[in-house]
Amino acid sequence: MTKKFTLTPYFFLVPAVAAIAVFVLYPIFAVVYYSFTDYSIVTPPIWVGLRNYQQLFHDSIFWKALEHSFIYLLVTPTLIILSMVLAIIVNRKLPGISAFRAVFFIPVISGSIAVGIAWRLMLDTNGIINGILLAVGALKEPIQWLAEPALTLPLCMLLTVWLGAGYYMMIFLAGLQNIPEELYDAAVIDGCSSWQKHWYVSIPGLRPQITFVAVISSLAALQVFNEVFTLTGGLGGILQSGYTVVYYLWQQAFRLSHAGKASAIAMVLLVITLLFSVMNIRLLESGTEAEA
Amino acid sequence: MRNKLFILLVLVSVVLASCGTATPAPQAIPSPVTVIQQVVVTPTPGPNPEAVIPNVEANATVTFWTFWLSPTFDQYIKDTIARFNQAYPGVTVKWEDHQATFQDDLKAAFAAGNAPDVINLSVGEGWVSDYATQGLLLPLDKAVPQSVKDVYFPGLWSEQLVNGQNFQFPWYNFVAVDLINTQIYTGTPSKDASGNTVYTGGAGLNTADFPKTTDGIPALCATIKQKTGTLCDIRLTVNDLLSQMVYEGNVKVLSDDGKTFTFNSPEGVAWLQMYVDMVKAGTVDKTVLLADQDRDSLNLFETGKAAFYQTGPNLIRDVRANNPGLYGYLAVVPAPVGKSGVGGKGGMGISVNAKTKYPNAAIALAQFFTNPTSMVAFSKLVSVYPSSPSAYDDPFFSAPSAAIEDSAKPAAKDYISKLADIVPAVPNKADVNAIVLKHIQDALFNNVSAQAALDAAVAEANALIK
Numbered sequence: 208m209t210k211k212f213t214l215t216p217y218f219f220l221v222p223a224v225a226a227i228a229v230f231v232l233y234p235i236f237a238v239v240y241y242s243f244t245d246y247s248i249v250t251p252p253i254w255v256g257l258r259n260y261q262q263l264f265h266d267s268i269f270w271k272a273l274e275h276s277f278i279y280l281l282v283t284p285t286l287i288i289l290s291m292v293l294a295i296i297v298n299r300k301l302p303g304i305s306a307f308r309a310v311f312f313i314p315v316i317s318g319s320i321a322v323g324i325a326w327r328l329m330l331d332t333n334g335i336i337n338g339i340l341l342a343v344g345a346l347k348e349p350i351q352w353l354a355e356p357a358l359t360l361p362l363c364m365l366l367t368v369w370l371g372a373g374y375y376m377m378i379f380l381a382g383l384q385n386i387p388e389e390l391y392d393a394a395v396i397d398g399c400s401s402w403q404k405h406w407y408v409s410i411p412g413l414r415p416q417i418t419f420v421a422v423i424s425s426l427a428a429l430q431v432f433n434e435v436f437t438l439t440g441g442l443g444g445i446l447q448s449g450y451t452v453v454y455y456l457w458q459q460a461f462r463l464s465h466a467g468k469a470s471a472i473a474m475v476l477l478v479i480t481l482l483f484s485v486m487n488i489r490l491l492e493s494g495t496e497a498e499a
Numbered sequence: 500m501r502n503k504l505f506i507l508l509v510l511v512s513v514v515l516a517s518c519g520t521a522t523p524a525p526q527a528i529p530s531p532v533t534v535i536q537q538v539v540v541t542p543t544p545g546p547n548p549e550a551v552i553p554n555v556e557a558n559a560t561v562t563f564w565t566f567w568l569s570p571t572f573d574q575y576i577k578d579t580i581a582r583f584n585q586a587y588p589g590v591t592v593k594w595e596d597h598q599a600t601f602q603d604d605l606k607a608a609f610a611a612g613n614a615p616d617v618i619n620l621s622v623g624e625g626w627v628s629d630y631a632t633q634g635l636l637l638p639l640d641k642a643v644p645q646s647v648k649d650v651y652f653p654g655l656w657s658e659q660l661v662n663g664q665n666f667q668f669p670w671y672n673f674v675a676v677d678l679i680n681t682q683i684y685t686g687t688p689s690k691d692a693s694g695n696t697v698y699t700g701g702a703g704l705n706t707a708d709f710p711k712t713t714d715g716i717p718a719l720c721a722t723i724k725q726k727t728g729t730l731c732d733i734r735l736t737v738n739d740l741l742s743q744m745v746y747e748g749n750v751k752v753l754s755d756d757g758k759t760f761t762f763n764s765p766e767g768v769a770w771l772q773m774y775v776d777m778v779k780a781g782t783v784d785k786t787v788l789l790a791d792q793d794r795d796s797l798n799l800f801e802t803g804k805a806a807f808y809q810t811g812p813n814l815i816r817d818v819r820a821n822n823p824g825l826y827g828y829l830a831v832v833p834a835p836v837g838k839s840g841v842g843g844k845g846g847m848g849i850s851v852n853a854k855t856k857y858p859n860a861a862i863a864l865a866q867f868f869t870n871p872t873s874m875v876a877f878s879k880l881v882s883v884y885p886s887s888p889s890a891y892d893d894p895f896f897s898a899p900s901a902a903i904e905d906s907a908k909p910a911a912k913d914y915i916s917k918l919a920d921i922v923p924a925v926p927n928k929a930d931v932n933a934i935v936l937k938h939i940q941d942a943l944f945n946n947v948s949a950q951a952a953l954d955a956a957v958a959e960a961n962a963l964i965k
Contacts, residue, residue, distance in 0.1 A: 248606050248607070248610045249630075250634075268937075331799075333799075333804040348728075351784065351785050353786050354785030356944065440790050440791050440792070441791035441792065442790065445785065445940060445943075445944050446941070446944055446945055447937070447940075461603060462933075463930060464606070464929065
């Protein structure tokens with residue numbers, strides 16, 4: 208029986224395609240175009256060819272921001288390990304365990320901006336962190352946490368981990384609950400300790416979730432902005448210590464009105480994140496194939 | 500017969516008496532009667548004295564953006580617009596207030612081609628020249644009658660000039676003061692055994708001795724740190740460092756031909772070294788020193804953890820709202836003046852979009868909000884000060900001040916009359932400022948000498964404008 212060709216399904220797709228074309232594809236093409244122009248947002252763009260990319264290549268601040276973005280990727284393994292541990296802990300049938308799951312999830316729904324502002328207040332020279340440390344005698348003088356260049360990026364990364372751990376915990380929790388109980392029974396019969404059960408059963412069983420978390424969290428790390436902006440009060444950290452690629456892009460576009468250069472930064476970031484995602488997926492999935 | 504004759508005589512007499520006029524009795528002369536006749540005259544309406552801009556387009560609709568005035572001043576804005584409509588009937592005003600995202604909203608509006616006709620821009624932050632250099636604002640020198648220009652203080656009319664042209668109506672101004680937290684600065688008063696007032700818990704300083712010039716600040720901060728452990732709440736104007744150099748350090752930032760930056764002079768080095776010394780001495784809060792927004796500095800003061808904070812008296816209401824306990828311990832002193840001897844620039848201005856469809860209506864609205872009547876009304880609501888000498892003739896400015904918010908009022912006219920924009924128009928100002936900010940951080944936090952830092956900044960800035 209031959210299927211009669213009909214346009215009806217395509218008409219149902221048109222609204223979604225139109226929305227994607229307008230809100231995703233058009234901005235991407237526009238940014239590609241702007242990256243070859245001198246564009247201040249308030250005046251029309253002027254074609255300058257590769258000048259923006261050449262400037263980026265010689266821009267020491269851009270390379271510093273890129274370096275910080277790669278350092279920021281350290282949150283990925285941290286989040287994977289921490290979230291997995293939390294998921295294993297809350298994956299128990301204990302009374303009240305749901306409350307713990309909810310508590311760990313609260314940072315996820317709190318909003319990064321609000322949490323960032325709260326952390327900025329806590330880390331202030333006169334904030335509660337210094338207050339507690341001074342009270343217990345751990346400090347003689349308050350530390351200006353957010354004014355120490357060496358601490359800016361680690362504090363931003365700590366905030367990212369705090370915000371994201373609950374979300375990834377839920378992903379791993381769902382994965383753990385899909386692992387057949389018989390595998391754990393077999394491991395017990397084989398004489399595995401608790402630790403070995405998780406090493407030989409849980410972690411291999413969570414490989415798809417690990418791949419997913421690795422890709423998503425590393426993309427988020429490369430594109431971090433909210434934590435840097437809120438903790439540094441918009442300055443980006445003393446001596447550019449909190450500059451990341453997206454922060455630098457924002458500064459070029461909206462502080463200095465160099466939307467052309469910012470678009471070039473966006474293009475570089477796009478290429479990096481694409482390469483990174485492909486690498487991530489291939490590395491992790493090749494591990495899965497090897498096991499199979 | 501006789502009887503008939505007699506009767507006839509009587510009848511005739513009667514007839515004659517009734518018909519004839521007796522000798523009239525003299526009539527009384529009527530007394531004059533004053534007749535009050537009301538004549539209702541409908542006066543022909545004269546020109547509205549506030550309608551000073553001619554040829555305002557009929558049926559114009561102008562949009563007006565203000566910066567962070569709503570909701571506190573909603574009624575004032577609406578009342579002023581209503582008065583404006585009496586002076587210029589037929590012009591419709593659409594008012595919007597934008598706050599934290601004002602600059603982003605405005606740039607997006609210019610990009611989209613629907614920027615407002617009339618725009619409230621900060622003179623103090625240099626926004627007027629930022630937009631004027633990009634050809635986005637209407638030059639006003641030729642568009643505004645001389646009699647209207649003469650309403651304003653000359654120093655305020657000639658601010659943020661670009662190529663010698665003015666692009667703003669000066670609006671409201673601030674008198675720079677320092678708010679002092681007397682609990683930290685002086686101490687908490689109490690009576691000793693002899694009944695004398697003693698101060699404890701503070702630095703023991705007298706507010707009357709607050710430095711009159713900026714070079715007295717480092718020593719003051721050292722004293723406060725030593726006696727109370729409190730850091731100074733001082734913020735660099737990170738978005739306009741060259742301006743701060745000029746006012747505080749009397750630094751010549753640009754050569755006369757405008758082609759070379761010159762802020763690595765001994766004056767520039769001395770200015771930067773002052774801040775380097777304070778950072779090294781640990782007497783300033785480093786998170787506030789380079790804060791992006793002045794609000795961070797205000798927030799620190801409002802927590803009660805700073806001895807003083809430089810601002811305008813208009814923000815005392817913020818302190819009162821957020822920390823009523825601190826309000827009771829506030830003192831206000833004039834802010835120290837820099838080596839230039841000039842207190843600062845004006846505060847806010849109102850500019851006109853270069854591409855407005857209704858230039859005269861837009862100019863009329865901008866001028867109306869900045870005229871003496873409108874300004875006096877605004878000054879009565881909050882401690883900001885007019886840009887016109889005649890506004891200060893209002894008895895409000897000579898009335899004794901009750902609240903601490905009004906303590907600057909008596910000296911306001913003299914102070915405002917001396918405000919002037921002494922910063923030259925800097926090419927690529929935002930980029931040069933970013934370069935200066937980058938390099939002064941090396942001096943402040945990275946053990947680079949002030950001279951080397953400014954030399955590097957000048958070299959990079961000169962390469963930019965070559």
